[in-house]
Amino acid sequence: MDIIVCIKQVPDPDAPADTFKIDREQKRVIPPPNVDPVITLYDEHAIEAALQLKEQHGGKVTVLSMGPDSVQRAIKQALAMGADEGYHLNDEAFLDADAYTTAYALAQAIKKLGRFDLILCGRQASDWDQGQVGVGIAEFLGIPSITLVVKAEVQDSGLRVERLVEGGYEVIETSLPALLTVSSEMNKPRYPTLKGIMAAGRKKVPVWGASDLGIDTTQVGAQAALMELRDLYIPQHEGQCEFIEGETPEEIVENLARRLREAKII
Numbered sequence: 001m002d003i004i005v006c007i008k009q010v011p012d013p014d015a016p017a018d019t020f021k022i023d024r025e026q027k028r029v030i031p032p033p034n035v036d037p038v039i040t041l042y043d044e045h046a047i048e049a050a051l052q053l054k055e056q057h058g059g060k061v062t063v064l065s066m067g068p069d070s071v072q073r074a075i076k077q078a079l080a081m082g083a084d085e086g087y088h089l090n091d092e093a094f095l096d097a098d099a100y101t102t103a104y105a106l107a108q109a110i111k112k113l114g115r116f117d118l119i120l121c122g123r124q125a126s127d128w129d130q131g132q133v134g135v136g137i138a139e140f141l142g143i144p145s146i147t148l149v150v151k152a153e154v155q156d157s158g159l160r161v162e163r164l165v166e167g168g169y170e171v172i173e174t175s176l177p178a179l180l181t182v183s184s185e186m187n188k189p190r191y192p193t194l195k196g197i198m199a200a201g202r203k204k205v206p207v208w209g210a211s212d213l214g215i216d217t218t219q220v221g222a223q224a225a226l227m228e229l230r231d232l233y234i235p236q237h238e239g240q241c242e243f244i245e246g247e248t249p250e251e252i253v254e255n256l257a258r259r260l261r262e263a264k265i266i
Helices: 041-057 071-081 099-113 133-141 194-202 249-262
Strands: 002-007 021-023 028-030 060-066 085-089 118-122 145-155 158-165 168-175 178-182
Touching: 002 041, 002 071, 002 099, 002 133, 041 060, 041 071, 041 118, 041 145, 041 178, 060 071, 060 099, 071 085, 071 194, 085 099, 099 133, 118 133, 133 145, 133 178, 145 168, 158 178
Parallel strands: 002 060, 002 118, 060 085, 118 178, 145 178
Antiparallel strands: 021 028, 145 158, 158 168
8 A cells, every 4th residue: 555644844832932933024933943843743643544554554655745944854754753755845936835735736746756545644734723735635636535534444445434523433435545634533653763763864855846846836835825814923912810809708709709790700
């Protein structure tokens, strides 16, 4: 089974809050100093799902990611976990891409890679939380997609999948090739071994630009984006603390109840 995993590198969510800065004029997140970006968590679960399927059924796992030079580290991490090969989309033409143009560029790269049985993505990235790129890739490739997957089993020439729904889950069967977006309930991502890290360090990760994919630069990046970002800012938090006083516990409770009624909370 040949599996392609699309991953995204994001700012480390565990970084100190005071390192998170916004360039409001450029509408971009400023990379925090001395804090390396990471693979978004759901994509780690997608990598793990691909590796487990490979272990059960054989085949190859290819990792694909789009972004700046630092994305090489994310791809190397996936290789260290056990992926067989990785490809990096990096071109100034891809800058400020939205979900639509990101999905288009990744779909063109997948076409260039050739034959595949399954594409896995995380259910959403931890920065924008849109959850649109995976299904967008499937639309561009003309294949079925299933979101929020927590279990996938190969049967005959297709898959039997369980996906999250409100209050439970549903079971869906699909033919291959197909695309799944993976939820965190599906597995626990493995840690790279020392042997895996050393092997990944020796592997070359090809870099493809728009011309390598046969893409007109007007079809990708900000030029072709369908979403217009009006503003990007850190919201201001304002808090007020009021102490409820009284001579006795009963009086404190009475004063609290009165204050809550005045505030129309009760």
